[in-house]
Amino acid sequence: MKAISLERKEKKKKVTYDRWGLYFIIPFFVVYFLFTLIPQLLTIFYSFFEYYRKTVGVYIGPNFIGFQNYVNLFKPIDSSGTIDILKYFGNTTIMWIVGALPQFLIALILAVMFTSTRLNVKGQGFFKTVFYLPNVIMASAFSLLIFQVFGRVGPINQIIVMNGGNTVDFLRQKTSVRALIAMTNFVMWFGNTTIVLMAGIQGIDESLFESARIDGASSFKVFKDITMPLLKPIFIYCFITSMIGGLQMFDVPQILTAGQGTPDFTSKTIVMFINEVLRAKDYGKSGAISMILFIITGILSLIVYKITNKD
Amino acid sequence: MTNVSKSVVDNNKNRNAKIKLIIERIISYSFLIVLTVFCLSFFYVLVINSTKSNDELNSVFSLLPSKYFFENLIGALFHPTSQYVNIFSGFKNSLIVALLSSVLTCYFSSLTAYGVYAYNFKGKRIIAAFILAIMMIPSQLASVGFLKIAVDLRITDQLWVLIVPSIAAPATYFYMHQYLKATLPLELIEASRMDGSNEFMTFNRIVLPIMKPALAVQMIFSFVASWNNYYMPGLLIEDDNKTTLPIMLGLLRSDAIGKVDNGQIWMVILLSILPVVIVYLILSRSIIKGVTSGSVKG
Numbered sequence: 001m002k003a004i005s006l007e008r009k010e011k012k013k014k015v016t017y018d019r020w021g022l023y024f025i026i027p028f029f030v031v032y033f034l035f036t037l038i039p040q041l042l043t044i045f046y047s048f049f050e051y052y053r054k055t056v057g058v059y060i061g062p063n064f065i066g067f068q069n070y071v072n073l074f075k076p077i078d079s080s081g082t083i084d085i086l087k088y089f090g091n092t093t094i095m096w097i098v099g100a101l102p103q104f105l106i107a108l109i110l111a112v113m114f115t116s117t118r119l120n121v122k123g124q125g126f127f128k129t130v131f132y133l134p135n136v137i138m139a140s141a142f143s144l145l146i147f148q149v150f151g152r153v154g155p156i157n158q159i160i161v162m163n164g165g166n167t168v169d170f171l172r173q174k175t176s177v178r179a180l181i182a183m184t185n186f187v188m189w190f191g192n193t194t195i196v197l198m199a200g201i202q203g204i205d206e207s208l209f210e211s212a213r214i215d216g217a218s219s220f221k222v223f224k225d226i227t228m229p230l231l232k233p234i235f236i237y238c239f240i241t242s243m244i245g246g247l248q249m250f251d252v253p254q255i256l257t258a259g260q261g262t263p264d265f266t267s268k269t270i271v272m273f274i275n276e277v278l279r280a281k282d283y284g285k286s287g288a289i290s291m292i293l294f295i296i297t298g299i300l301s302l303i304v305y306k307i308t309n310k311d
Numbered sequence: 312m313t314n315v316s317k318s319v320v321d322n323n324k325n326r327n328a329k330i331k332l333i334i335e336r337i338i339s340y341s342f343l344i345v346l347t348v349f350c351l352s353f354f355y356v357l358v359i360n361s362t363k364s365n366d367e368l369n370s371v372f373s374l375l376p377s378k379y380f381f382e383n384l385i386g387a388l389f390h391p392t393s394q395y396v397n398i399f400s401g402f403k404n405s406l407i408v409a410l411l412s413s414v415l416t417c418y419f420s421s422l423t424a425y426g427v428y429a430y431n432f433k434g435k436r437i438i439a440a441f442i443l444a445i446m447m448i449p450s451q452l453a454s455v456g457f458l459k460i461a462v463d464l465r466i467t468d469q470l471w472v473l474i475v476p477s478i479a480a481p482a483t484y485f486y487m488h489q490y491l492k493a494t495l496p497l498e499l500i501e502a503s504r505m506d507g508s509n510e511f512m513t514f515n516r517i518v519l520p521i522m523k524p525a526l527a528v529q530m531i532f533s534f535v536a537s538w539n540n541y542y543m544p545g546l547l548i549e550d551d552n553k554t555t556l557p558i559m560l561g562l563l564r565s566d567a568i569g570k571v572d573n574g575q576i577w578m579v580i581l582l583s584i585l586p587v588v589i590v591y592l593i594l595s596r597s598i599i600k601g602v603t604s605g606s607v608k609g
Contacts (some may be wrong), residue, residue, distance in 0.1 A: 021430025022424070023511075031475060031479040040453045121340075
């Protein structure tokens, strides 16, 4: 009898402690619901409504229109037949790929180099510090820096003119604007990717490299047959997170082109589009674009989740 | 094959391997140096150009510093040629937002992680899974609803709107949870209960000090993220007295064609990145270590 009551008492005591766990997570969840979840649900909700500001202080709606906002997004606006959202989606993808390819290639080379016991690269701390530096810098400051460097009277043009060339309008040409945005993203992110891939390689069992070396395998063969296959999950994880980040691309093109996506909207990204529509206070349309972007990133996230949980 | 000739072959093989290694090293270091120069060139140009006058900047390029650094500094601080530049208020607002945000993020992420880690309440597993799931949702989805609410409640142009949401930071929570799992034995909490410590006090006095290394890393990352944040603040803040540095830089860019003193633009860029660069250079070792501990599973 005594034993039972004691046990019960202990159980009771434990329950009273466990209540604290709930108290501790309350602030997180209250803030999450108020500042993230409800806004997210509202975004989805308004995407099914006609709801925009016509003139200052005059709003149209909210009128429920089903999927009309989504349908409108895929209708060409003018006679040229361009569909804005597809154009901006294409811009975003191209600029992401052009930056991501060198980013991953160089990060992979660096990661292999830094982890190679044979090469035994000295001064790694210094190199890593330099390569990661652009990642901690404000994207907006870095973009303004690029704008200054490649501007009409910037250092690059001064060098071109000094060597007898003509001033190049880097910020008014489709290819160069896109290339500059891709390059900025590349500079900002290759250090980060290097560090993550390095950690991945360091996670591979050292004895595998050792035995390959004893068998006389060449560096390339070791890379192809041991490093790459075992690094694959982390590499894919990295690549898809980069893709998700790339789809959200905003700061760099926004600042570099002053929000215009010059020339002729060829460097305008999806999030710049949302930003513009949202500034004009069209909640329905911006909600619909946000949802489309969300669904695409959701699918990509699901792939990441599948891959990282496989092993 | 005699022993002698075999050793000659071995020697040759060894020598070839050595030469190959030397060549590989030369290529590797050259590659590293080229990349280093490439990365640093942007910062070099930034520093050099912040020492030049408007006229110098608009004439001929030179890699050497000039003597207008303090003139540009004083100009940028006290007589900005762009109506949007107000370094003092930009710094003040950015500092308030970034400091408070990172403190709130760290404290409440730790508290939440501790709540989930140390207690066995009902629904704990669902909650843990839920936080992991929402980690995947890009914050951008909330922006439309957030702006709508903020406009309706007339709370745009207020800094606390940028600060309070940082209490719920799923990624930081995840990091803290991993850290607690690895470092905090539950017996320690039992022991402090024996001493009659209140659960909340136990967290503040015993758990938080144990989490210092994790807090330091996350403090830096959340500070930098907040300091650099442009998207939501750009939508919410329109009042010139409330703009943070990234918004100011954005406005300066739209203003920058021709009208604004060029030396000052370089100076403003330099000033806005300087605090983070200095902190980074001091703590780079632990920051770089922190990059992987959060992002890679395990």
